Amino acid sequence: MDEQTTAWMGLASMHISRLYESGLSETTVTSHVLGMLDQLGRSTIDVILIDAWIAQRQPEKVGTQASEHNRRSTEARRLLGQWATERGLVQMGAGEAQRPAPSVAEGVARQIFGLLSLTGAHEIARRLVDVICVGLDHGTDQIGGADPLTEAQTLFAKDGLSYEYAEEGPDHDKRYTAIARTGGGRSARGEGRSKKAARVAAARALLRNLPPTRRPAARPAKTAPITAPPQPYRNAPPRGHRDALSDLVAMFELDDRLIAGFLAQALTHSSYVYENRTDVAAHHQRDNQLLAHHGSLVLDHLAKHARVGRILAHGLVPDEDEARMHTPANEDTARLGTALALADGMRTGRGEDSQRRSTVADAAQSVAATAWRLHGTRLLRRRPAVLDGWLSELQYQHEPVTALNLLTTLFGMTQHYEYERTGLDHLQTFTSTLVLSDARGRVHRWAVPPEGPSSKSDADKTTAQDVLEVLAAPADDLVDALTVAERDLLRYLLRAQLDGLATTTARQRIRIISGSLLGTDLLATGDLDAFCAWARRVHDLLHAEDDTVPPPLGELYRQIFADTRFGPRSLLRRMAAEQGNDSAGTVRRNAAEVVGSAAARGLWGVTVRDVVQGWWRERAFRTSVTVRDDMRQEPFLPLPAQLAALDETLAWCGEAAEAAGSPIDVELTIQDGTLHTWIGLQGLNTRVACDDFARLLSRTLPHTDCLVDDGHVLLRLHGRLDTESLTPLAVAGIDAYLSGAGAPSPLANAREQEPVAEYRETL
Structure with a gap:
């Protein structure tokens, strides 16, 4: 293991509490790095477990495969956490180490597996899971099962089984201990943050300490060994199906006889299986649901691997938005299916539309699973341009409903949706009306007519996205293009922001900037011309009813510049915390000292x-x-x-x-x-x-x-701005921009009053 890998392993072994105590957090490494490694590790473990499972079993229903995977994942996380603890790999802060929770060790174990995947050591990760999680593929047993309480109660029914409890710690951090005792004199101890968790831990320990002859027989999952592999359809399938298979074989390099049958299965919808049972049975085929479940885990892993690698390649101080990762949604996988042109290749029943989003999404996941079965982790390094482009274009922002809720909450607003349904059951359409209420109790309603059949969720997203676009109009110089109703909505939102703004936290300010609210994104980037233009549009839109700038807004602007120039994650603080002893590290530390001095003294x-x-x-x-x-x-x-x-x-x-x-x-x-x-x-x-x-x-x-x-x-x-006049909003922003190193605004400081006044005269 080289020096760089050793350093990365040391970081991956840290719990967030140790990161904070080390003094590395914020300026050198943000806690979001550990969160990203955790999520990547979770997806790494998931694909390792599902790969091992499908190599031995073939359940009849996708629900069986999904529930069994969830059970095995839960147990694997527990065993990996124990392994990390026993090997002394978990670095915790002093406070956390006094009462370590199992979740801490499990999280660190996932971080380590995320690092293994990121550094190309996937095979080492797989072998570790095989060794540490031995026995997972033999069905639910009395130790690793979901309900050890029932197992223990059944086994010791004749002897009698009782539990004794003790608790310690303050009310906000209770810790419970349970001791399980049998009439035959056996006992075991378990701990947890609730009585139930402690009781389950004690029951599991009691079962684990039994000799093999006393343990109840394992209950295998309701699956069957894999029989004959699926075969491609030989009875002159439609040309679209043949062309799609040919394109996928070339694109994913799937020139393998066994894989060809799974590729045909990837394009087989359940409606085709229902209407063509003889043909399906003759080719040992089935629908693509099991493949789609496998593929959903594969695509999630590919997406997280690409995302983490791309973000960490630019540094170890990503913020919350940069580090955000989502599991690809149905809309995302449907977009991949469209890019792969799978619709025309689908084998569907007469009443099923192959163009439906869910149909194409399942097919895309199934194709990913098929390619993974042949290539495995090679897809992490080499994949078709279509798949690579899809991964790079995935959006990791909050979806519109969540984004709007987060933004309105910042200004003391509440929101809910009301629905109107039209159309027949199979073509039903929902119209979603957003009802907003601001801090002063003013209410505004907004709805967007749907363009076709839609669910409540789809309707909510459409309405929320429309509101967000209207709110962004002043910054994009699109106010003149708004309708009368949209202008009324924009006025309502702007007044609600100005009236509801209160003291903000650093995290809230990041969210306000990322949402382009109140011109903060223009100020943060130093684009004062654009900010003044925004302020003029808002001034005209509100008809200058009140030129008074709310004090919280001026304070928000000042805090934004304090954050970006001198805050914990500013470039100044990061350079000052440079750890390297080489010439480059010395130059950065010296630059931070010099620039900090210039900003502070004047x-x-x-x-x-x-x-x-x-x-x-x-x-x-x-x-x-x-x-x-x-x-x-x-x-x-x-x-x-x-x-x-x-x-x-x-x-x-x-x-x-x-x-x-x-x-x-x-x-x-x-x-x-x-x-x-x-x-x-x-x-x-x-x-x-x-x-x-x-x-x-x-x-x-x-x-x-x-x-x-x-x-x-x-x-x-x-020395001057190219503006003829300044609105009160513009003045507030410029005052904040001209502020010193966290000092009050120059206009508020008597010593600086005259220079700034002279400066304004030059505008």
């Missing part, structure tokens, strides 16, 4: 020329310096933080030039109210020396851009 009572001349006097005797001042008389009034940025940039580049023994050239020009400071560094790798510093400076200080190219650094200090 420079007062000096001009741009003062800063440059002071730097030149200090630097000239150590480094060859040339300064060309072309600023002339154009007006430029920098902010104190910008002057500090200029000072630190000159110092950073000067030290780099001195270390390399190269001259340094500086040119100062003002164009359209922006100061351009061009710093030439001959014979120096500017990207290595200055990239991290420039990126951090641009992210942290207002109205500041620092760009690095071969041989030079360009610092741009923007």
Whole structure:
């Protein structure tokens, strides 16, 4: 095991409590990394278990396979958790270690299996499951079964069985102990967070301690061994079916005689089996439901593997939205089936429509299962472009109903849906009316007419998505395209947000930004022109009924910049927490210290020329310096933080030039109210020396851009906004943007009142 893999294994062995205590959380590694490994590990274990099961058994019904898989998964998680504990692999925080719950060890075990999958060690993971979870494939027994209480009660009915209980811990963290005693003198102990959990643990321990001769016989699941494999249809199947099979064979490289029968089964709907039993029996075929269940687990694993690999390749500090993972929904697998052109290849009954979403979705899952049976984990590395594209395009955002509920809750709003049904039973259509109520009790109703047969869930999604699109109109400059009713809805939503906004948490602010609410996404990216345009649209839409900006909104804007510039997950904090001892790590830590200093101190009572001349006097005797001042008389009034940025940039580049023994050239020009400071560094790798510093400076200080190219650094200090007038909303946002390192708004600070007032006069 190399050094990098060892480090990853150390991380995967951590419980979230240990991560927080280690000091690595937020700035170096977020807890979402462990959550992603956990989910990937769960899907890894699932495909290993289902692969082992279908290799030995063939149940008659998909429900049997699903319930047996759930039972085996539950027991496997428990056994893997015990294994992780016994091997000392679980790293917990001090508090969690005093009273460790089984779920902690089970979670860490899943993280380890997720890492094994991510690093290509799937075969090692499979062998571990085989060794640790021995006995899972022999049906439900009295130890691993779902109901050890019944097993124990039946076995000791003659002797008598009783339980004794004890509890300890505070009310919010009770821990129960149960002791099972038999009339024959046997006893066993179990613990849990409830009496029932402790009783079950005690019963299971009692059964486990019995000699094999006393244990009740295992009850095998109602399945049969696999008989003759399915065969392709030989009786001149429709051309669409033949063409689909041919395309899938070429696409997934399924040129295998045994697999051909399963591929035909993947395209066999239950309605065809019902109407053509003789043909189906002659080819040892059945419908695709068992394959679809297997394929749902395969696609879930492929999706999580691709998602985790893609996110962690960009760093170990993903936020909640970046780390979000969903099991592919029916709509997703239906879209895959459409991309694979499976509809025309389906074998369905006369009354079944092969174009129906559920039909195509099941077929897509079945095709994935068939390909997995032949290729296995090869699909993690090499797969058809269609499948790879589908995986990369999966949406990991909340579906519209959940997204709307999360956003409205932030502003003290409530919502519910009312339904109207039309059409015959098999073609019924639901219209969903969303009923919104804001913090002041104002109610608004909104409905979207359906375009065809739909369920209640489909209708809810359609209505919620429509509301979200209307809410996004001001940011997208689509207000003029809204209907009268949509404008009324937008006014209601905007007033509800302004009236219902309260103190927010960091997590809520992330959600507000990701939802593009109240112009926060435009502010967070520093696009002040777009933000001012948004504020003007909102101002006009609300008819300027009240120009007063609610105090919570101004505070929200200030906190957003405090989060993005100096918060725990900001670039500044992450660079400051750089752990590496190499030159790159040292450069990042130094850059964080320098930029943090510039943001905190600012420079007062000096001009741009003062800063440059002071730097030149200090630097000239150590480094060859040339300064060309072309600023002339154009007006430029920098902010104190910008002057500090200029000072630190000159110092950073000067030290780099001195270390390399190269001259340094500086040119100062003002164009359209922006100061351009061009710093030439001959014979120096500017990207290595200055990239991290420039990126951090641009992210942290207002109205500041620092760009690095071969041989030079360009610092741009923007002195004015291209707007004629500012609405109260725009003023609130700009005040927050100009705020210092978590300090009050410049307009609220008497010391900074005059510079900001002069700055506004230049707008």
